Each structure stands twice: as C-alpha cells, then as structure tokens.
Amino acid sequence: MALREQTAVTIIRPSRGWAALDLRDLWLYRELVYFLTWRDLKVRYKQTLLGAAWAILQPFLTMVVFTIFFGNFAKVSSEGLPYPVFSYTALLPWGLFAKALNDASRSLVGNSHMLTKIYFPRLILPLASVLSGVVDFGIAFLFLLGMMAYYGIYPTWGILILPVLLLLALVTALGVGLWLSALNVLYRDVGYALPFLTQLWMFVSPIIYSINTVPEQWRLLYALNPMTGVVQGFRWALLGSQTEQLGLILAISSGMALFILISGLFYFRRMERLFADRV
Template identity: 40%
Template sequence: MTEVITPPGRFNLPRWHELWEAREVAYRFGQRDVVLRYRQTAIGVAWVLLQPLASAGIFSIVFGSVAKLPSDGVPYFLFSFVSMLAWTLFSGLVSRASNSVVSNQTLVSKVFFPRMLVPLSTVFSVLLDFAVALALGIVLLLIYGVNPGWPILLVPIWTLLVLAFGMGVGLAASALMVKYRDVAYVLPWLLQIGLYATPVAYSLSAVPGRYHWLFLANPMSWLLECFRWSMLGTPVPPAWQIGGSVAAGLGALVFGVLVFQSRERVFADLI
C-alpha cells in the first residue's frame, strides 16, 4: 500500500491523526531526553530541586529580609518556591522545546515523521521535573502549616495553561531557530529578563502603582497569581485575570502551532 504524503499548508492546522499515529516517536524522544539529562549525574533527579530551592532561598533573603517586600501573608521562602515552580515549568519548556528541532536536525532532515512531535516531546522531561518539585512544594506546605483549601484542586488547570503558554512560545521559537540561529542567543536572555520582569520573586502588590499596568500586561503574571492562589491561599485573582490566563494559554498554543506549521515544510532545506 502506498501512502501519499502531502506537505502542510501555510496556515493549516496539523493533521491530528498523524500526530496520534506517530505518538510512539514523541514518547521515544521524551524518554531519551530524560535519560540523557540524568545519566552520569551524582545526585540524579535531585538536581531538579536545587534550582527552585536555591532561588527561593536567595529571593527570601534579598527581597524578604533585606528589601522587606510583602508576600501576601505567606512565609517568603514558601512564596518564592511556589512561584519558581510555575516559572521553571514555563522557562524549562520554552528552553527545551525551542532548541529541539535544531538539536535533532539529522532526523528532521532525513526521516519523515510529524516534526511537531519533536518540540512536543519535551513536555515529558519538563513534567517529570515539575512533578518532583511539586511534591516537595506540598511537603513545604505541610511544614509551614499553610492550607490553601479547595483552590488547590485547580492546580492541574493552571499547570496545563502554563504548559500551553510555554509550548506555544517554544513551538514558535523552535520554528524560527531553524532559520535564525540568533534565537538561541536571544531567548535565554529574554527568559532571564522575564524572571525579574514577572512577579516571581515578589508579590504583584509590591509593584509601585505607576508601573502596575506594565506588570499586568504580562500573561505570566496572571498565571502566577492563579497558581499562588491555588497553592498558597493568597487573595483570589480578579475574574479578568482568570479568564485572561485561559485565553493566553490557549491563544499562545494556537499561535505557536500555526507558526510551526507555516515553516515546517522548509525545515529540511534550511537544516
């Protein structure tokens, strides 16, 4: 039987049945990513905990003890750790997805399969890291005696929205990086700026009034507020932030898919 392969249109959505039929490819990519990340490391997956723990410790000293910034009534270390959970999920997915196509250029140029599976497969390792750090976060909630109540049941929803937002950015960046390798240098710089331009290490209430609108224009600020509400029991975000978080996550994902699809057919030529 002969299978006819038609190239994707410029603005067509992907053929979902092809992605589903080739899901084993994504699983293998994800499995390899996890193995390569922790192979020949002395402490293995414990490295996942060091970044949010170290960052939370530094933030609690600098912003909590020295600058005396508010943390919405939550211990500053716990506030920073939970914030880093969401931010690390986003930045880790963007970093790994954006570089995935270029780092697998041999397969992309010589073997036919839905190329979108390459960046999509990075979700496996990112989610594993997040799950380990989230487990520690729950332990910290018990240690500090923080009970957020029923909103903690919404954490999976905010997690999916952060994943959607990060994957949308990652898909677009991975497609652009095939032609413009400058993206590999610009993106880490933008993520580093974003860490401080987003209320991760500090509460949105600590932002001076004249700059408040600027921080509210950042969709990750909305997602972080929702995440902290569910994990820490901070004040309920306004309805527009909750709705905006949903729209931002889904909108970014659709945008990333369209950008990736529009450029996928020239990957083999550019690589």
C-alpha cells in the same frame, strides 16, 4: 487473468502556505511522543551524581537567594506569608515553564539528524520537550508540600484546579516554543537571545514580588502575560493568597495563552517545509 494486488501508496508533499494543522498525525505517532519524552528524561540525569535531586536543588537554591536579597534585605511584600514558601510556590510553575520553553525552542536544531532522515510530524519534537519537564515538577512539588507543612500552611480546596494551571503553563511554553523553534531553524540568533528573553520574562512575572504591588489600573494589562495567571493561581490554590479580580486575570491569561498556541501552531506548520533544508 488474475487481478494484481493493489498496494496503498502514501505521497508526502511539503505543506504550502498556511496549511491546515492536521493534528491527527500526533495521535498516530503517540508512541514516538512517549519515546522521545522518556529519552529526554534518561539523558538529562545520565552520569550525574545527584540525579533527580537536581529537580529540587535548582528551585531551592534560587529560593534561598531570593529570600536573602528580596525577602530580608529589600523587604519585598510576601502578602503576610513566609517569603521562602511565597517565592518557592512561584518558582515551581516558572521553572516548569522556563525549562519547557528552552527545550522546545532548541528541539528542532538539537534533533537535526532526525529531521533530515525520516518522516514524522515535526510538531512531536517541541511537544515531547515540553512534556519531559512534568516529572521534575512533580518531584519539586513534593518538596513544596513539606515546606508548607513546616510553616504550618495547608492547601485550600483550590488545589483541585492545579492541573488546569499546570496545563496553562505548558500551553504557554509550547505556544512560544513553536514560534521560537521555527525561528531558530532560520535564525540561530534565537538561541543566543533565549536566555535573556527568559530572564526578562521572569522579572515581568510575579515571581519575586506580589501581584498586589502592581497598580490596580495596570493589573488587567499585566494579565496579558500568561504566566501572571499561572503564578498567582498557584499561590491562591496552595497558600490561600487573595487577589482582586483573580478570576478575570486567569481568564485573560488563559485567552492569551490559547492565542499564542494557535498562532504558533499555524506558523510552525507554515514553516515546516523549510526545516529539513535549513536545519
């Protein structure tokens, strides 16, 4: 009697409790991450007149407003640097973070049709949303280099750590985005509160002002905001801006970013079984 051919069967069950992260699926579905990232890039500038120029216009126009009101009228300290370059250097990583956070937080609700029809690691949706902003950052970064050359400012050797600082901004955005995207499925109030949260976060980060204006006894507490280390690290690497205890500030900001990411991963996995029913 011939032996029947055995077929492997995969049974998909919802995770229970604080499930293991099981990040192997992200590698198995890496092509889907690439596809969703590319889709977001194409949709973003579809049927726009200026196209990718918006990647430069958004931080540039914000920099102009900041320069007029905070640089010229309020005379905010810029550490002896031209205020346009001082503010634009901070707006680059901030713009990447803010966009990644906004897209990641809305990724599950915005792709509800996918969640209810097919299986794939749900973590891919916020991850792809975060990665799509890197292209805009690269375009705006080239404009910053032109501004620096215009003002006679040249990068220091610290530019070598920019990829690490960029990764820190993405890790922070993904970590917070995981929390908010899962909460947004359960409570749509998150979508309404997100613009206010992002605006508030910008003002408690050293975007408009220098970290040196923060009282010294509060700076290490201030560094618990991961974007503090990112922004001040960018200014140090590109403009040579000097800050006391910058290494310690970066270490605290990095540790906080990792804590947010790991806790966000576990919370996201815990709530994942509810997404298809609630979205």
